[in-house]
Amino acid sequence: xxxxxxxxxxxxxxxxxxxxxxxxxxxxxxxxxxxxxxxxxxxxxxxxxxxxxxxxxxxxxxxxxxxxxxxxxxxxxxxxxxxxxxxxxxxxxxxxxxxxxxxxxxxxxxxxxxxxxxxxxxxxxxxxxxxxxxxxxxxxxxxxxxxxxxxxxxxxxxxxxxxxxxxxxxxxxxxxxxxxxxxxxxxxxxxxxxxxxxxxxxxxxxxxxxxxxxxxxxxxxxxxxxxxxxxxxxxxxxxxxxxxxxxxxxxxxxxxxxxxxxxxxxxxxxxxxxxxxxxxxxxxxx
Amino acid sequence: xxxxxxxxxxxxxxxxxxxxxxxxxxxxxxxxxxxxxxxxxxxxxxxxxxxxxxxxxxxxxxxxxxxxxxxxxxxxxxxxxxxxxxxxxxxxxxxxxxxxxxxxxxxxxxxxxxxxxxxxxxxxxxxxxxxxxxxxxxxxxxxxxxxxxxxx
Ligand SMILES: Cc1cc2nc3c(=O)[nH]c(=O)nc-3n(C[C@H](O)[C@H](O)[C@H](O)COP(=O)(O)OP(=O)(O)OC[C@H]3O[C@@H](n4cnc5c(N)ncnc54)[C@H](O)[C@@H]3O)c2cc1C
Ligand code: FES
Ligand code: FES
Numbered sequence: 001x002x003x004x005x006x007x008x009x010x011x012x013x014x015x016x017x018x019x020x021x022x023x024x025x026x027x028x029x030x031x032x033x034x035x036x037x038x039x040x041x042x043x044x045x046x047x048x049x050x051x052x053x054x055x056x057x058x059x060x061x062x063x064x065x066x067x068x069x070x071x072x073x074x075x076x077x078x079x080x081x082x083x084x085x086x087x088x089x090x091x092x093x094x095x096x097x098x099x100x101x102x103x104x105x106x107x108x109x110x111x112x113x114x115x116x117x118x119x120x121x122x123x124x125x126x127x128x129x130x131x132x133x134x135x136x137x138x139x140x141x142x143x144x145x146x147x148x149x150x151x152x153x154x155x156x157x158x159x160x161x162x163x164x165x166x167x168x169x170x171x172x173x174x175x176x177x178x179x180x181x182x183x184x185x186x187x188x189x190x191x192x193x194x195x196x197x198x199x200x201x202x203x204x205x206x207x208x209x210x211x212x213x214x215x216x217x218x219x220x221x222x223x224x225x226x227x228x229x230x231x232x233x234x235x236x237x238x239x240x241x242x243x244x245x246x247x248x249x250x251x252x253x254x255x256x257x258x259x260x261x262x263x264x265x266x267x268x269x270x271x272x273x274x275x276x277x278x279x280x281x282x283x284x285x286x
Numbered sequence: 287x288x289x290x291x292x293x294x295x296x297x298x299x300x301x302x303x304x305x306x307x308x309x310x311x312x313x314x315x316x317x318x319x320x321x322x323x324x325x326x327x328x329x330x331x332x333x334x335x336x337x338x339x340x341x342x343x344x345x346x347x348x349x350x351x352x353x354x355x356x357x358x359x360x361x362x363x364x365x366x367x368x369x370x371x372x373x374x375x376x377x378x379x380x381x382x383x384x385x386x387x388x389x390x391x392x393x394x395x396x397x398x399x400x401x402x403x404x405x406x407x408x409x410x411x412x413x414x415x416x417x418x419x420x421x422x423x424x425x426x427x428x429x430x431x432x433x434x435x436x437x438x
Contacts, residue, residue, distance in 0.1 A: 044325065106413055109338040
């Protein structure tokens, strides 16, 4: 349970960090963010990086601000920073509520938003938020920058579009005006990884749901929006019977994973429950 | 490198792969911080770094250079800390293996938020594992110490 040897770098600026990554990525160099997933993997020797580039001391990569209707989140913004509302309004409240489901306090004090995205665990709450809201990530390497849509970024279980010498530097989360939101996660104990979870966001227009976004995480290899369930809700009133129809549709179209926790069959039921409860949660945040 | 622990500087020579938990125990001789799982699950290694509770097994010692670290050895100053007294009074430990982690977890939470409710205390304490007590007496001890610290 001891990590293998590596060379440690602590750059204080982004260009320096990108240059280090470019130099060492070809021989197993990696970014160290909060370390809350990487260090356990190193303890198990599942990860054996030759160099670690610690990005915790790059001030420009921390913090979040609204820019043109999107919340721009620096990659090393810690989970704990979302607790009391990282921005005003429903987006800040939603992110605060979702963040309380990630692991436990001491892990949230270190783990980072961007680290969660780069790690791409199927049960990551932040990955679900990015996909459901249609977020984008900024990926930088020593000689360039590209923006990638969240839907294209996650390519499989713990797999992303990141090249070895690329660093995720920002996440952009768009948010419309006056949005309603609901979130529900099913896990075995407080702080455990989700077995199934659902985030739903919509706008109420004369009592009818519009611009419905409904995303599922923890059930398949990557989080995704379920268009069929969204279509059932669009233009309808937010009522129990409509919620049940949407939940049934979501459960029917999913291809859930079987893992050491639960079977696919059971997971389908969990998804149905998570969708229904997330929709009810959107009406009552108490 | 230097580690600043409980108000004192420790000059130590460690490999980059040495975790903060191992450095505290093996290089600083501070064996109060316990190591259970070494992958972030149990919380036995919890210490306070720059005011926040963290898992010392998931931070490399080199990363903690320049930070203010507090371990269980720093709690008692001229007599047991209130929270330690309440752990004794409420029988909040049996084998004691998890106790340093629970103490640091609870102290950090209460310093950050003096008015913790019992529900919040339960949520905070869910971070750590105890194999002996069944948790009830730990919760009682932390609630009682929170009440006492509010009153004084
Ligand atoms: C007991 C426990 C329970 C947990 N429960 C949950 C949970 O319920 N939900 C959840 O979502 N997470 C959970 N986590 C994981 C936690 O949220 C991690 O913080 C997160 O997965 C990774 O973020 P990090 O900043 O710690 O990244 P690190 O561990 O530092 O890095 C993870 C990976 O991403 C790469 N990386 C990190 N940042 C970048 C970047 N900017 N650019 C390119 N690559 C990068 C690293 O090289 C590494 O491969 C848990 C962890 C533990 C120990
Ligand atoms: S030893 Fe650090 S969490 Fe178990
Ligand atoms: S008292 Fe034995 S593990 Fe908690």
